[in-house]
Amino acid sequence: MKPVATSAATRTADTVPLTKSPAALLQGRNLGLQGQGRWIWRGLELAMAAGERVALTGPSGSGKTTLMRALAGLVPLTEGELVLEQRPLQHWSMPEYRSRIAYLAQRPELGDGDTVQAVLSAPFSYRCHRNQDYPHSLIEQALHQLGHDSGFLQRPVGTLSGGEQQITALLRLLALQPALLLLDEPTAALDPRAALAVEQLLDAWQRDTPGRAWLWSSHDSDQITRMCARRITLP
Numbered sequence: 441m442k443p444v445a446t447s448a449a450t451r452t453a454d455t456v457p458l459t460k461s462p463a464a465l466l467q468g469r470n471l472g473l474q475g476q477g478r479w480i481w482r483g484l485e486l487a488m489a490a491g492e493r494v495a496l497t498g499p500s501g502s503g504k505t506t507l508m509r510a511l512a513g514l515v516p517l518t519e520g521e522l523v524l525e526q527r528p529l530q531h532w533s534m535p536e537y538r539s540r541i542a543y544l545a546q547r548p549e550l551g552d553g554d555t556v557q558a559v560l561s562a563p564f565s566y567r568c569h570r571n572q573d574y575p576h577s578l579i580e581q582a583l584h585q586l587g588h589d590s591g592f593l594q595r596p597v598g599t600l601s602g603g604e605q606q607i608t609a610l611l612r613l614l615a616l617q618p619a620l621l622l623l624d625e626p627t628a629a630l631d632p633r634a635a636l637a638v639e640q641l642l643d644a645w646q647r648d649t650p651g652r653a654w655l656w657s658s659h660d661s662d663q664i665t666r667m668c669a670r671r672i673t674l675p
């Protein structure tokens with residue numbers, strides 16, 4: 441894993457040259473994002489292979505959240521190109537792209553009127569997921585692993601704690617079986633025991649199907665060591 445050289449004016453990240461590899465999952469070339477008249481990051485080169493567990497680290501304000509949002513297609517890049525599974529971003533429909541690469545926000549939006557069950561099953565009514573069935577047993581099993589019974593599914597999301605909202609958002613992503621998870625401080629709102637349960641759940645999710653990968657942002661260096669094999673660091 442050799443860092444790709446960039447000019448002195450640009451930021452660098454740990455990269456792997458993957459252009460021709462059939463296992464290439466996500467590649468970002470010369471990525472740059474401008475916000476309010478300044479570059480948040482620029483000249484980023486990054487690559488992830490199928491099956492990789494990668495950490496995204498860097499000081500507060502270095503742009504980890506904005507990078508994840510850009511990789512997820514939620515924020516348009518100012519410069520650069522994204523290639524997912526050998527296909528440039530512009531050749532994907534956004535719903536299809538977002539079903540392959542899923543972003544878990546630090547403070548996810550769930551609405552406040554619906555139950556957990558309604559939030560989890562809503563994406564399956566979208567056209568892009570019409571060929572997928574809602575995975576009842578996967579969700580039941582995951583809930584059990586996280587220490588909740590099926591009564592959790594009937595809770596109105598407006599009554600959930602921050603940690604419970606994070607868990608609900610994570611389950612919503614896992615139900616759609618993406619290839620790449622972008623996890624933005626996924627356990628920040630959880631107590632240590634619940635955080636460990638989420639780590640175990642994600643570990644099992646990743647091992648379950650070859651090729652599943654994640655990019656995991658956390659300020660907890662012990663967690664990064666447990667959950668990631670290499671890191672991309674923003675300066």
Ligand SMILES: Nc1ncnc2c1ncn2[C@@H]1O[C@H](COP(=O)(O)OP(=O)(O)OP(=O)(O)O)[C@@H](O)[C@H]1O
Pocket residue numbers: 474475476480498499500501502503504505506507
């Ligand atoms: N939409 C936006 N427009 C302009 N600037 C933005 C926008 N979103 C974020 N920023 C700025 O980009 C910088 C990076 O923010 P970001 O939240 O990505 O950092 P971070 O590394 O995730 O921080 P933390 O570790 O504290 O969560 C900050 O200075 C932030 O104010």
